[in-house]
Amino acid sequence: MSQSFRTASWLAGLEGREGHHPTQLSGGQQQRVAIARALVNNPTILLADEPTGNLDSRTSVEIMQVFQRLNEERNIIILLVTHEPDIARFGKRVVLFRDGKVRRDTPLENRADAGQVLVTMPWLTDDDEEEEKA
Secondary structure, three states, X not given: OOHHHHHHHHHOXXXXXXXXXXXXXXXXXXXXXXXXXXXOOOOXXXXXXXXXXXXXXXXXXXXXXXXXXXXXXXXOEEEEEOOOHHHHOOOOEEEEEEOOEEEEEEEOOOOOOHHHHHHHOOOOOHXXXXXXXX
């Protein structure tokens, strides 16, 4: 295993999961694999199209924490596309597109800190998942 892969796995929060197959990983861990794969070549920009679309709320914020860390610690530009306003608040700016045109480009002065938000969020239990399916 290369050093760059080990570093990318660590940055994406996958330590200890490197030998697992995709079917053995949760949705959030699969998203982290995609992030780790993108990091192996030391990019200056990371494009993320709906990276939290199929994830529960807590895992979505965990992914946003990974992106914030990459931006702050590695100076990687994260270009994230989302339809979720609660996810957009983790960015440094929000660009709103409608009908193929930029309608608004707003820097976020009070961006949400994913690490602080995670502290306030409950852990999802198996019982919670069953309730959501019902």
